[in-house]
Amino acid sequence: MREQPPLRLEAFLPYRLNRAAALSSAQLSRIYRGAFGLTIPEWRVLATLGQLGEATATAIGRHSSMHKTKVSRAVASLQERRWLDRRRDPDDRRMEHLRLTTAGRSAYRRLVPRMLAYQEQVLAHMAAADREALLRGFAALERILESPER
Amino acid sequence: MREQPPLRLEAFLPYRLNRAAALSSAQLSRIYRGAFGLTIPEWRVLATLGQLGEATATAIGRHSSMHKTKVSRAVASLQERRWLDRRRDPDDRRMEHLRLTTAGRSAYRRLVPRMLAYQEQVLAHMAAADREALLRGFAALERILESPER
DNA sequence: TTGTGATAGTTGTATTTGTAACTATCAAGC
DNA sequence: GCTTGATAGTTACAAATACAACTATCACAA
Numbered sequence: 001m002r003e004q005p006p007l008r009l010e011a012f013l014p015y016r017l018n019r020a021a022a023l024s025s026a027q028l029s030r031i032y033r034g035a036f037g038l039t040i041p042e043w044r045v046l047a048t049l050g051q052l053g054e055a056t057a058t059a060i061g062r063h064s065s066m067h068k069t070k071v072s073r074a075v076a077s078l079q080e081r082r083w084l085d086r087r088r089d090p091d092d093r094r095m096e097h098l099r100l101t102t103a104g105r106s107a108y109r110r111l112v113p114r115m116l117a118y119q120e121q122v123l124a125h126m127a128a129a130d131r132e133a134l135l136r137g138f139a140a141l142e143r144i145l146e147s148p149e150r
Numbered sequence: 151m152r153e154q155p156p157l158r159l160e161a162f163l164p165y166r167l168n169r170a171a172a173l174s175s176a177q178l179s180r181i182y183r184g185a186f187g188l189t190i191p192e193w194r195v196l197a198t199l200g201q202l203g204e205a206t207a208t209a210i211g212r213h214s215s216m217h218k219t220k221v222s223r224a225v226a227s228l229q230e231r232r233w234l235d236r237r238r239d240p241d242d243r244r245m246e247h248l249r250l251t252t253a254g255r256s257a258y259r260r261l262v263p264r265m266l267a268y269q270e271q272v273l274a275h276m277a278a279a280d281r282e283a284l285l286r287g288f289a290a291l292e293r294i295l296e297s298p299e300r
Numbered sequence: 301t302t303g304t305g306a307t308a309g310t311t312g313t314a315t316t317t318g319t320a321a322c323t324a325t326c327a328a329g330c
Numbered sequence: 331g332c333t334t335g336a337t338a339g340t341t342a343c344a345a346a347t348a349c350a351a352c353t354a355t356c357a358c359a360a
Contacts, residue, residue: 134287
């Protein structure tokens with residue numbers, strides 16, 4: 001008989017996190033890719049500007065945990081769709097202030113309810129106690145993962 | 151005053167899952183990349199073969215949630231290190247049975263305690279109730295995400 | 301047999317991503 | 331004013347990844 005394996009992948013937290021993230025991303029992307037042909041970085045920029053109203057590329061990267069090159073390319077692509085516009089800061093000409101155009105805001109408003117519905121549908125399928133446990137435990141995990149010494 | 155934004159990214163579950171997964175992956179990869187120069191796919195193949203003892207490439211892909219091309223290339227790379235060997239199945243010559251060599255098993259044995267230590271260190275920093283909540287809630291979430299209709 | 305459809309695994313190619321280098325601008329000190 | 335070092339953002343190039351096509355093999359049936 002084979003001895004108990006020292007590491008079971010399916011019980012290993014980093015693997016489980018990756019797997020759950022990949023599954024939910026794949027499910028969610030069907031919405032924004034199917035409806036608008038957006039990529040993940042583009043969706044995140046849209047979501048950030050929808051939330052913050054106006055932001056620089058650096059601020060978008062910080063808020064959405066994306067590298068500046070990813071932000072730069074997603075912004076360029078959304079600008080090509082005329083979903084956002086740029087305004088050079090007159091006091092510091094290195095920066096550009098970005099905001100959604102009317103078309104961008106319209107897409108955002110159409111997209112958000114479907115994104116939230118996905119989240120609600122996932123949470124609604126869980127027992128109330130499991131849902132509360134998830135939200136509590138996951139918040140604690142985030143604090144650990146984000147703590148600086150790590 | 152700006153109205154309450156309809157979707158706060160930092161509270162949106164798929165985004166939080168992706169972020170937590172990326173953080174833990176980055177932290178964990180310091181171990182296997184720093185010690186052995188492994189990539190994530192290589193580590194997953196190693197972990198799968200360490201756990202299962204012997205498997206085909208298809209079985210590795212299924213067990214580690216990786217696409218067959220990723221598995222194929224990771225297997226080729228580990229074979230080049232002489233960390234695994236292949237044995238063609240005599241009854242079905244399409245398949246190859248893969249297992250770790252002595253060198254591969256030795257690397258696995260050195261790596262696993264450090265991987266588990268990382269997980270333990272993360273969990274140990276959480277309050278017991280938070281830890282229990284995480285494990286309970288996350289397991290429930292996995293069941294939902296993996297359920298077929300989604 | 302031999303033809304058909306399916307499966308195991310690899311390879312080619314295009315897309316995506318990350319790293320590093322680059323331009324432009326600023327602030328602060330000399 | 332000029333350096334010097336830092337920051338905002340873009341671009342070039344290399345690495346990783348995904349998708350599709352491919353080879354080889356099998357099972358099954360006409």
